[in-house]
Amino acid sequence: MANSSSILGLNSRNHLFQSRFNRRTGKEIADSKLATKKFLDKYKILTPVLYGVFYQPSDVPKFNWGSLTENFVIKPAEGYGGGGIVIIKKRVSGDEFMTMDRKIIGLDDLKLHVLDILEGHYSIHGLAGTAFIEERIMIHPLFRRFTYQGTPDVRVIVFNKIPVMAMLRLPTAESAGKANLHQGAIGVGVDIASGKTTYGVWNDQLIKLIPGKNLRIAGLAIPFWDQILLTSIKIQAKLVNLGYMAVDFVIDQVRGPMVLELTARPGLRIQIANLAGLRRRLERIEGVEVDELDKGVRIAKDLFGLRPRGKKRDELAVFETVEVYADNKKRVKIDAKVDTGAYRTSIDRNLAKKLGLLKKKNVLWTTHFESALGKENRPIIGLTLWIGGQKILTTASVASRGDLKTKIIIGRRDMKGFIIKP
DSSP states (O other), rough: OGGGGGOOHHHHHIIIIIHHHHHHHHHHHHHHHHHHHHHHHHHHOOOEEEEEESSSSSHHHHOOOOOOSSEEEEETTTTTTTTOEEEEEEEETTTTETTSOOEEEEEEHHHHHHHHHHTTTTTTSOOOOOOEEEEOOOGGGGGGGSSSSSSSSEEEEEETTTEEEEEEEEHHHHTOOOOOOGGTTTEEEETTTTTTTEEEETTTTEESSEETEEHHHHHHHHTTTHHHHHHHHHHHHHOOTEEEEEEEEEEEETTTTEEEEEEOOOOTHHHHHHOOOOHHHHHHHHTTOOOOOHHHHHHHHHHHHHOOOOTOOOEESSEEEEEEOOOOOOEEEEEEEEOOOOOSSSEHHHHHHHTTTTTTGGGEEEEEEEETTTEEEEEEEEEEEEEEEEEEEEEEEEEOOSSSSEEEEEOOGGGOOEEOOO
């Protein structure tokens, strides 16, 4: 697990990020699922089909309940934490419906539930609410073995137009088919770089297998992963008043990722599922300028993706020959120095230019650096290199090293799994 200084607590989340980067207008959109749908429709971002909206009690008898022949979901527009959501699996007769946990409820029960929502029973502010009925996205075939009846969803935390952390939420029998951790769903960490699942948490306990199914949690590849990351960035780029947020996706086999809702106050259990802290990740990217969607994806993958570990017996000498992936797709051998005193890998400016690595598309951001030699602005670039038989995707700072023997320094963040031989 991450050390305590990297963990984001409730107070830190509220005061350091939500209050500073989330404005009232942005929160108002995220707090209302209907306002979210309207916002998403405006920018042609896919979301489940809306069947009907109830603003006042008189709307309930006016709605054509007979049109609901397939599965659907009833939700409070201003709800939170999964409260007030009723998921219908199918209509079993004229006035009877089956829920995801196989309970039979009548049409009158559904109408009463809508009236409860209108009275504000599930409202985030306790005020009179709005209810709506929308399409229920069917379970993607990839997830059928891993989930209990309900549809899994994927949550992506986005800050400063960069995806920071992600989690797959799997419904269980305890959660009655809902993908909500507070109600007993399973949270599964997802590697930002690959889109593959890593660790699992269920009722705040780490797990390696799906309870009752004997299925490994790690290694499941989320479909449409890059599209999910790009969409989450696009939403934040359009919703500028919500700088720290979560985007929840469901995945349709044909239509791909569809946005369920936006969250201005994302929960913190995602850190347990990823065995990583949010706070340090957020601090690392605060102030970074992201002017293109795919640039935000590259930064996220370079900074927060899991790195392959070398074998325990792999050794690195102080001086190594590494291979660098140039812009022309060729691997170029370069002499490098392994320096445990440096955190980040760095590369000589002239060498980076020669390899085509200083092109705009590969420059992630620029950092201000001060040393005994003075002040300078250093580009941070994406870098793919091979060292000790391992392929490493990383970021590297660009500095002038013309008078030094080696043109690349390998920093300690890229040495995980290696033994350094002095």
